[in-house]
Amino acid sequence: xxxxxxxxxxxxxxxxxxxxxxxxxxxxxxxxxxxxxxxxxxxxxxxxxxxxxxxxxxxxxxxxxxxxxxxxxxxxxxxxxxxxxxxxxxxxxxxxxxxxxxxxxxxxxxxxxxxxxxxxxxxxxxxxxxxxxxxxxxx
Numbered sequence: 001x002x003x004x005x006x007x008x009x010x011x012x013x014x015x016x017x018x019x020x021x022x023x024x025x026x027x028x029x030x031x032x033x034x035x036x037x038x039x040x041x042x043x044x045x046x047x048x049x050x051x052x053x054x055x056x057x058x059x060x061x062x063x064x065x066x067x068x069x070x071x072x073x074x075x076x077x078x079x080x081x082x083x084x085x086x087x088x089x090x091x092x093x094x095x096x097x098x099x100x101x102x103x104x105x106x107x108x109x110x111x112x113x114x115x116x117x118x119x120x121x122x123x124x125x126x127x128x129x130x131x132x133x134x135x136x137x138x139x
Contacts, residue, residue, distance in 0.1 A: 007117030027076035094125040
């Protein structure tokens with residue numbers, strides 16, 4: 001499995017993501033899913049997530065939100081009832097916020113790698129935990 005962030009998830013939904021390779025299972029976290037869902041519901045294109053979305057026509061935007069709302073069918077999303085104790089332990093051990101701790105916990109539980117478009121505090125913690133971590137640049 002490959003756990004992808006909200007930016008890569010948007011690129012996958014827009015058809016502009018060349019990664020991951022065909023046949024790889026994709027997953028994302030509930031916090032990345034929430035962050036993308038929230039960004040796409042904004043009325044103004046003010047951020048890196050909402051701007052590409054607002055360049056689409058109205059029909060395409062409606063279809064993309066509908067697809068995003070049915071995301072569990074397309075990607076694996078963790079059940080927080082199972083994952084949350086590990087998220088709490090990882091957050092404490094690595095001094096991570098919920099977003100980063102959930103991603104690292106999901107990768108550990110699924111023996112997955114993490115791919116992100118935006119590097120941050122997750123990278124050092126993932127490497128320290130022995131989880132493959134890649135920053136996928138756009139283009």
